Amino acid sequence: MMYIRPIAMTDPARPKGALPLAGGWTWFSHAEVIERDAPPRLVNVAELDGESRDRLAAARPDFGGLSMDRARIMGILNVTPDSFSDGGQFLRPEAALMQARKMAAGADILDIGGESTRPGAVDVAEAEETARTAPVIAALREAGLDIPISIDTRKAAVAGAAFAAGASILNDVTALQFDPAMAATAAALGAPVVLMHSIATPATMQNDPSYDDVLLDVYDALAARIAEAEAAGIPRARIAVDPGIGFGKTLQHNLILLSRLSLFHNLGVPVLLGASRKRFIGTISAESDAQKRLPGSLAVALAGVAQGMQMIRVHDVAETRQALSLWLASTSGVSQ
Template sequence: MSGTIYVRPVGLAENPQTFDGATIRLGNSLVWCHLLAIETIEAGRLVARQIVPVDGFADALTTLPGDQADRARTQFANLSRQHPPLALGDRMLRFDQPQVMGILNVTPDSFSDGGRFTDDPAGAADAGFAMLTAGASLIDIGGESTRPDAPVVWEGDEIARVVPAIKTLAHSGAILSVDTRKAAVMEAALQAGAHIVNDVSALLFDSRAIDVVRQAGCPVVLMHAPSQGQNPHTGAGYGNVVTDVFDWLEARIAAVIAGGIARDRILIDPGIGFGKSLADNLALINALPLFHALGQPILFGASRKRMIGALSNEAAVDARLGGSITLALSAIGSGAQIVRVHDVPETVQAARVWRGLRDAALTMPGLD
């Protein structure tokens, strides 16, 4: 049968003991899987599906043509790939437990908190310190809004916005990422003390970006957006949003590795809210476990986004805390290693309670 194979975890478990160890651990997270769907997609449509237990996966591949079986084996190996911790400055970023990334916008026009820290680097740094104190593992600092139809910011202005906050926060030993798609901003931010590049264009907006990241040897987050032009929200149109985004990220990972960036420095983000309808976003969130088959740590960001308002009587941006935490916990429950949020104390508390439940499940004695 023609078509493209995808190996999707469909039976998630809170511990491996429940299924006598016949599980795989998704991306070194605290989520296990005991059932897999081997799905064939052709022209955006599901044309075949096998639901198999993990310990029956190898036998199920005997029914597939050689190229499809090879792709399925690669994805199976990727699902349980161990992601070593990243040594970043004086700190270590681990992927064996969920981490909270705090959002620090130093912009006048970001959709949620734009304008709070315009021309106030000290205030921005204080907000970053507050997030760290509340339990954020890293801070993502951005100087350009990527909301729909936001104007492109001149790189000099963007540098002037982000560098003072980065320099101040870097003295604390915090792990910092810079949210930018411009090579010059990446260079300035990394020189000021940032450790990670978080690029909504997956290093495609600026032709120099991949060289900057390669030469720095820093980790990079590759996010999916339907356009890598000035407005990342334009040009959307999907046959199957889940597999289209998966395929795009798969190709981008391969291209970035071919460009000289090490695989263990790459994280991925499915780009919730970027050129995607409510139905598209919900489909991606429900299918998030599939993205472990790309073999990279997953960063998930849906904090305060429009989809929450669409599902809750058009709640205003500042009234979306409950929805934001729900989506963050959904992602954590799918094995996402990092959740990117505005509301750090509340999300950290929710993640710690989730972790407590998971730890209790892992130490629960089995039946004799």
């Protein structure tokens, strides 16, 4: 099997014959062709078959009511006592509402979670997770907040309650694999779904994770999950993927994925990058306090946008919005 990784560019000197990447703000004139048993090779876009060119260049469908022609910011709101960087801060509905309003000024999506999926985290009962999330979502809607709200959960019952309260996107870190009822629930809800790659469970996923080739293995796993979701009745037009940085990956695995994120555009769906404040940022920057990893988080987010990532999941919304605005202005020469 051949894997085609478009080499994403943003330079204003765009050569004749270059194609837009996923209909977005980057373009490509060359691609890296990768095979498991052969050295990678660089080819001109003209050497690709028409189907591959069309798949890589085509604009992605709107996701959750948002166009994918620019990078969208997904703000993280954890209503948990034990999330790795903000656990306990927004457990009270009043605190969550205040934080959500603050985030909404710069975020395109709010992602609300009631169960920590940090390495080593233990499962939370459905009733408890629902009690943490559904009332907050309902309060946000009652307060007039009208931006898309994503529910970050592995459990069908939690997702159902969240959608009843006003959520509109499902973000499942197990790509619909944890709960046997999740795929059918997502299909019945008509929900846009983010399928994230992970292995094992949060409690064990960092216990010596290994891959034959992390980039290609994660790609293949996500391709398989897209196929399973489609078979369950979820149209590809409602699917996005997330390579799952930090979920069952070592530092080196994370860096390999980050350096070649553009491969995932070959799946033909929007791609989300979630790396904000994660442990590998602290390891590289020698910063043990997750709340002090903003500079590293911004660097990784902008590196992802440079490879055409359509959604960036972050804790620090206002800071990311400012950085993204300046990055886009400095690469395009136009104030956005």
